[in-house]
Amino acid sequence: MTEQAAPLVPLVxxxxxxxxxxxIRALHGVDLAVNAxxxxxxxxxxxxxxxxxxxxxxGLHRHTEGEFRIDGEPVRPSSPREPLARGIAxxxxxLATVTLMPVWRNFWLGSELTRxxxxxKRLDIDRMKRTADEALRAMGIALDDLSQPVGSLxxxxxxxxxIARAVHFGARVLILDEPTAALGVKQSGVVxxxxxxxxxxxxxVVFITHNPHHAYMVGDHFTVLRLGTVELSAPRxxxxxxxxxxxxxxxxxxxxxxxxxxxxxxxxxxxxxxxNEGSTEGSTSTERK
Amino acid sequence: MTAAAVPSLPRRALxxxxxxxxxxxxxxxxxxxxxxxxxxxxxxxSTVLYQSSTLGIMGLAVALLMIGGEFDxxxxxxxxxxxxxxxxxxxxxxxxxxxxVLVALALSLAIGAFxxxxxxxxxxxxxxxxxxxxxxxxxxxxxxxxAVTGNVATDSIRDMDGFDQARNVFSATxxxxxxxIRVTVLWWLGFAALASWVLLRTPYGNWIFxxxxxxxxxxxxxxxxxxxxxxxxxxxxxxxxxVGMHQLFAFNTMQSGGxxxxxxxxxxxxxxxxxxxxxxxxxxxxxxxxxxxxxxxxQGIVYADWDPDWFMFFLGAMLLLATxxxxxxxxxxxxxxxx
Ligand SMILES: Nc1ncnc2c1ncn2[C@@H]1O[C@H](COP(=O)(O)OP(=O)(O)O)[C@@H](O)[C@H]1O
Ligand SMILES: [Mg+2]
Numbered sequence: 001m002t003e004q005a006a007p008l009v010p011l012v013x014x015x016x017x018x019x020x021x022x023x024i025r026a027l028h029g030v031d032l033a034v035n036a037x038x039x040x041x042x043x044x045x046x047x048x049x050x051x052x053x054x055x056x057x058x059g060l061h062r063h064t065e066g067e068f069r070i071d072g073e074p075v076r077p078s079s080p081r082e083p084l085a086r087g088i089a090x091x092x093x094x095l096a097t098v099t100l101m102p103v104w105r106n107f108w109l110g111s112e113l114t115r116x117x118x119x120x121k122r123l124d125i126d127r128m129k130r131t132a133d134e135a136l137r138a139m140g141i142a143l144d145d146l147s148q149p150v151g152s153l154x155x156x157x158x159x160x161x162x163i164a165r166a167v168h169f170g171a172r173v174l175i176l177d178e179p180t181a182a183l184g185v186k187q188s189g190v191v192x193x194x195x196x197x198x199x200x201x202x203x204x205v206v207f208i209t210h211n212p213h214h215a216y217m218v219g220d221h222f223t224v225l226r227l228g229t230v231e232l233s234a235p236r237x238x239x240x241x242x243x244x245x246x247x248x249x250x251x252x253x254x255x256x257x258x259x260x261x262x263x264x265x266x267x268x269x270x271x272x273x274x275x276n277e278g279s280t281e282g283s284t285s286t287e288r289k
Numbered sequence: 290m291t292a293a294a295v296p297s298l299p300r301r302a303l304x305x306x307x308x309x310x311x312x313x314x315x316x317x318x319x320x321x322x323x324x325x326x327x328x329x330x331x332x333x334x335s336t337v338l339y340q341s342s343t344l345g346i347m348g349l350a351v352a353l354l355m356i357g358g359e360f361d362x363x364x365x366x367x368x369x370x371x372x373x374x375x376x377x378x379x380x381x382x383x384x385x386x387x388x389x390v391l392v393a394l395a396l397s398l399a400i401g402a403f404x405x406x407x408x409x410x411x412x413x414x415x416x417x418x419x420x421x422x423x424x425x426x427x428x429x430x431x432x433x434x435x436a437v438t439g440n441v442a443t444d445s446i447r448d449m450d451g452f453d454q455a456r457n458v459f460s461a462t463x464x465x466x467x468x469x470i471r472v473t474v475l476w477w478l479g480f481a482a483l484a485s486w487v488l489l490r491t492p493y494g495n496w497i498f499x500x501x502x503x504x505x506x507x508x509x510x511x512x513x514x515x516x517x518x519x520x521x522x523x524x525x526x527x528x529x530x531x532v533g534m535h536q537l538f539a540f541n542t543m544q545s546g547g548x549x550x551x552x553x554x555x556x557x558x559x560x561x562x563x564x565x566x567x568x569x570x571x572x573x574x575x576x577x578x579x580x581x582x583x584x585x586x587x588q589g590i591v592y593a594d595w596d597p598d599w600f601m602f603f604l605g606a607m608l609l610l611a612t613x614x615x616x617x618x619x620x621x622x623x624x625x626x627x628x
Contacts, residue, residue, distance in 0.1 A: 058509065080508065097503075110499075110507070121491070122491055125490070
């Protein structure tokens with residue numbers, strides 16, 4: 001791992017990044033910077049390219065345009081091993097954990113502790129269980145049986161285990177792909193709490209979501225993707241929740257849709273929210289911290 | 290972890306993958322014990338164990354591969370390919386049989402590596418890839434044997450150098466406790482102990498579960514998925530070699546058309562033993578019990594003087610029952626314990 005980077009060099013920096021899957025151009029000209037102790041939110045509708053973006057950062061896919069720097073140094077990882085070794089850990093929406101495996105095995109997967117040597121090298125099961133339990137408790141996750149399959153945990157707990165795991169393994173950058181997408185309100189709160197906890201520990205967090213409310217609760221910087229390009233990129237000080245929601249929903253399109261609907265008899269557009277008021281969910285909450 | 294949090298014993302027992310097979314094996318044992326007096330003798334047990342062992346050795350490797358998320362349809366004919374190779378190499382070049390044995394080992398590992406390599410390269414389902422290898426090997430077994438020996442079987446290697454020694458390793462009979470035990474039984478149980486240790490106690494074992502359970506998750510946390518998959522196919526190759534050598538040194542000669550259909554029995558033994566067909570779940574005790582069930586049924590029918598034609602029917606029924614039982618057990622075990 002490289003020594004402490006100068007404060008002005010972001011942990012991860014993407015400049016003009018693009019990615020094509022064959023003829024499908026999933027991303028184009030995307031910039032993103034992740035700093036230590038900051039939560040950088042990436043928002044966008046389904047298919048906007050959020051997952052593609054972070055799969056580039058974690059080394060699962062290789063970018064086809066632009067530049068990817070870790071600690072200021074250009075990289076082109078061909079597998080997750082290099083980013084992992086440099087402290088970039090990801091918790092994926094679809095692949096956070098192996099559900100049929102016990103919690104402690106999941107926790108150590110890929111970084112198993114062993115004792116003995118040569119042909120007698122074996123898992124140090126006691127230490128693995130004990131350390132996993134300690135690490136989970138340090139993040140505020142108390143499970144009473146680490147031998148239960150991860151699949152028997154609730155969605156929020158599952159994500160939390162994956163987050164605690166990444167933090168434990170010395171991640172400097174934690175990437176979360178829609179960790180709250182499949183969760184209820186309470187479970188989402190649990191996950192948001194761990195995101196804040198990770199930031200407190202000085203990690204850079206990339207929080208991917210299509211929920212602007214969740215993003216706004218913890219985010220320091222917001223990037224909205226739209227059809228593979230950047231629609232909005234702004235620090236928290238320069239954007240309100242309403243603006244964020246508007247960009248998320250594709251404000252211009254919404255206005256056009258409203259205009260179209262107005263010409264269809266039977267639709268009372270007066271009841272629809274104003275596009276420039278933002279929220280598609282009719283939310284009137286304008287409170288900001 | 291606190292002691293109070295450990296789940297109750299019955300719950301733990303129920304969550305073992307091999308529970309279904311164990312219950313089935315007990316039931317079948319009791320059945321034949323009741324209907325077939327000769328089944329009760331120690332010699333019969335030894336015969337049953339011998340029957341189980343050759344299937345069981347392959348079953349172990351196939352189970353590990355299945356836990357790792359893949360099948361190998363070529364496993365049945367691969368046994369024959371290995372034995373044919375050893376036999377023909379030794380006979381045609383009039384070498385010590387051990388040379389043939391080593392060439393066969395290299396070939397078997399290469400077949401496994403080929404299957405694995407093709408799988409990870411093409412990302413095709415293993416069903417397709419190994420179906421291809423299965424058909425190719427079946428054809429090669431027949432064609433090459435005929436071309437080399439002019440016959441459908443290989444020449445006997447009974448009188449060649451090293452034969453007795455090799456027979457002692459692969460096919461000896463040992464008197465233990467008043468009965469004769471085939472050495473394959475000891476190999477089988479020894480391999481099973483080793484496999485169980487590897488599966489549960491080593492990082493590699495952890496990786497097998499992970500690549501079978503969720504390959505992409507495993508890859509994302511740095512598990513060398515390609516290595517695990519290819520090595521598992523090579524392990525099946527190793528088992529095929531071992532069983533092939535047993536057959537060769539037990540019968541001195543090898544029929545070129547053999548082995549077809551056995552791949553399904555290996556898979557069935559693993560599935561009856563509670564390995565999840567889709568990967569990520571299973572144990573070693575499971576396929577051991579699964580193979581033992583096969584041995585009991587195939588011999589039990591003989592001892593009970595039933596028409597052996599019923600064997601396949603029995604197997605099928607057992608497979609279905611065990612699978613349903615496993616499904617039920619797994620549901621109980623992975624049911625969410627808290628909301
Ligand atoms: N492996 C792939 N092969 C081909 N196209 C893909 C692949 N992954 C994603 N895409 C396409 O790229 C676009 C962006 O997808 P994705 O990054 O998953 O979006 P999001 O996570 O924002 O919903 C979509 O149009 C999707 O169909
Ligand atoms: Mg996505």
